Every structure is written in structure tokens, then in C-alpha cells.
Amino acid sequence: MNFLFSAINPIAFSLGPLEVHWYGVIIASAIFVAIFLSMREAEKRGLEGDSIIDIALWALPIAFIGARLYYVLFELGYYLQNPDQILAIWNGGIAIYGGLIAGGLTVYWFAKKKGIPIWLLLDILAPNVLLAQAIGRWGNFINQEAHGGEVSLSFLEKLHLPEFIINQMNISGVYYHPTFLYESLWSLLGFFVILVLRQRKHLLRRGEVALTYVLWYSLGRFFIEGLRTDSLWLLDWLRVSQALSVILFIGGIVVWFIRRQDYPPKPYYLEGMEPIEKEKLTEK
Numbered sequence: 001m002n003f004l005f006s007a008i009n010p011i012a013f014s015l016g017p018l019e020v021h022w023y024g025v026i027i028a029s030a031i032f033v034a035i036f037l038s039m040r041e042a043e044k045r046g047l048e049g050d051s052i053i054d055i056a057l058w059a060l061p062i063a064f065i066g067a068r069l070y071y072v073l074f075e076l077g078y079y080l081q082n083p084d085q086i087l088a089i090w091n092g093g094i095a096i097y098g099g100l101i102a103g104g105l106t107v108y109w110f111a112k113k114k115g116i117p118i119w120l121l122l123d124i125l126a127p128n129v130l131l132a133q134a135i136g137r138w139g140n141f142i143n144q145e146a147h148g149g150e151v152s153l154s155f156l157e158k159l160h161l162p163e164f165i166i167n168q169m170n171i172s173g174v175y176y177h178p179t180f181l182y183e184s185l186w187s188l189l190g191f192f193v194i195l196v197l198r199q200r201k202h203l204l205r206r207g208e209v210a211l212t213y214v215l216w217y218s219l220g221r222f223f224i225e226g227l228r229t230d231s232l233w234l235l236d237w238l239r240v241s242q243a244l245s246v247i248l249f250i251g252g253i254v255v256w257f258i259r260r261q262d263y264p265p266k267p268y269y270l271e272g273m274e275p276i277e278k279e280k281l282t283e284k
Contacts, residue, residue, distance in 0.1 A: 008164070027139055030136045034125075037128045038128045044272070047121070064099060066098045067095050068089055068093065071232065074234070120272070123204075126210040126212070127194040131187070134187035137187070147180065149177055199270070201270060205259070205265065222245035
């Protein structure tokens, strides 16, 4: 089968001199979906839905800053020689792990400040963040970035991919692994798996929904990262994201085990806010 290559225009539309990129539209859509679903779930678990918006107003800009700083730190040699490029995010250089770390710390700070149980809040947010990641990867697809190594056309055809994906994976006449798709599908599957597990009575205790997210994403990211061509490197043989994935996966298991030893045991996720917690939150 012969494909006529026609790359998707990264510009969604123009408003006078302002060009709106598909990448921005997709990321904004992903954020909206995550906030909407988190608000609904927060209300079911005894929190005010508006608290999710308040968190987003703080966490999102800090997460974007963290994503950029993470990338700059691991490419420090280049940016020390080209300091004018540090703020040039339009040239690429956003690391999702940096965003998750910065955003997660912001959520922790906000929860402590407002008296919201941090593990319950993370449980509410976790699967929706994973869904946002699944959606956001399609921004990489439009930009023809975050792809893997070179592959043949026949390889992509054997994956039974739609023609528009195969065409977009043709960059300057060379076909590449659609690693954006691998991660998007892995994250989407994880979203549904976590939702199913989260709704099972007497299964996941508070904090274990968020830990399931950590285990799921870090496991998939470790293997997918090994296929990518744009990795940040810690050493000549060690990719940063793979190293962090291993740390997060092992750390998640350890934290899960330690928390399960607590007595009295942690409340189950579906129990939501306990009366005493609601009282403290109301007082604040």
C-alpha cells in the first residue's frame, strides 16, 4: 500500500496575527476534562468541587514551570551556553515528570494549607491526570515529536494503524515508532483500570488509588522511554526517565506496604471524608 504523505498542520486556526496551535488546544482540552471529572468525584467523596479549581489555579502554572526547569537542568550544558533559550519553550523542552513532581508538591502544599486529606485528594486527581496525559500525547503527535526510532512502513502497517497516524509518523521521508500512541493507549487503559479498581468496595484504601497511578505510569513509561529518540540522559547508558520510573515503581510498592501496616488501618477510598475531617475542614 502506498501512502501519500500529508503532515497535519500544527496551526489549528489564526486570530489575526495570533496563531493557535493544535498542541495548545489539545493540552487545554486535557486539562479541562481532568478538572471536570475531578470536581465531580470530589463532591462524591465529601469535598467541595470548587476546591479542585482552586488547586488547578496554583498547580497548573507551577507544573508547567517545573516541567521546563526539569528539562533545562538535565540539558544544563546547552542552556548555560545559550541562556536566551531557557524561556524559549516554543522550541520544545517540556518534561512531563518535572510537571508531575512540581504539580504534586503544589497539591501537597495546598492540601496542608486548606486542611484537606492529602491522600484522598491525590486519589481523586490521579486517574484524571492519567487521562489528561493520554489526551495530551496527541499534541506530540501533531508536532511530530516524542517519537521512537526509525521503523519501516510495513512495520507500521502491521500494527493496523489508521492511515493518518502512519502519514504523520513519516518525518522527512523516514517512518518512526509512534511512541506517543503507545503511551497514550497505556495511559488510557490505566485510567479505566484505576476507575474499576477504585469503585470496588473494600479493595483500595486511601492513598492506594494514587499509588496505583504511580505504579502503572512508571511501569509503562520505563519501557516506552527505551524506544524514544529524544530522551534526557543521566549517564551515557542511563535515561533520566527510566531511572526515575524505576525509583517511583519501587518507592510506590514500599510506601504501599508500609501504609498497609498502619493500625488502625487507613479508611477505604470509597468512605470519603470522615466526620472529624469534615468538621476540621469546615472550621478552616
